[in-house]
Amino acid sequence: MLQDISEEELKIRWEQAGSREAVLFYTPLCGTCKLAERMLEIVLEAGGTIPVSKININYAPELTQDWKISSVPALIIFQAGFLVQKEYALHSVVDLQxxxxx
Structure with a gap:
């Protein structure tokens, strides 16, 4: 199950992550976000992935603006303070893997 994190916790992870991590930006009422979350849970259950968490975009206004998140769901992959990948179209479990x- 994906763990919700706060904006402050994500900022700390962003600065301190030595290896790649991912975070899903979502809103609770977004149907596509729920589908993306379910696909991520399937991938995580299979194992062999980088750490993944989620954050409600409504509670992360600063990061949403700084990282130019234009829609949800948005999957952000980062490492050591650098944005590695930003994906809005989460089409399949295979892509996520x-x-x-x-």
């Missing part, structure tokens, strides 16, 4: 390989 590729993106989230360690």
């Amino acid at each position: 590729q993106w989230l390989k360690p």
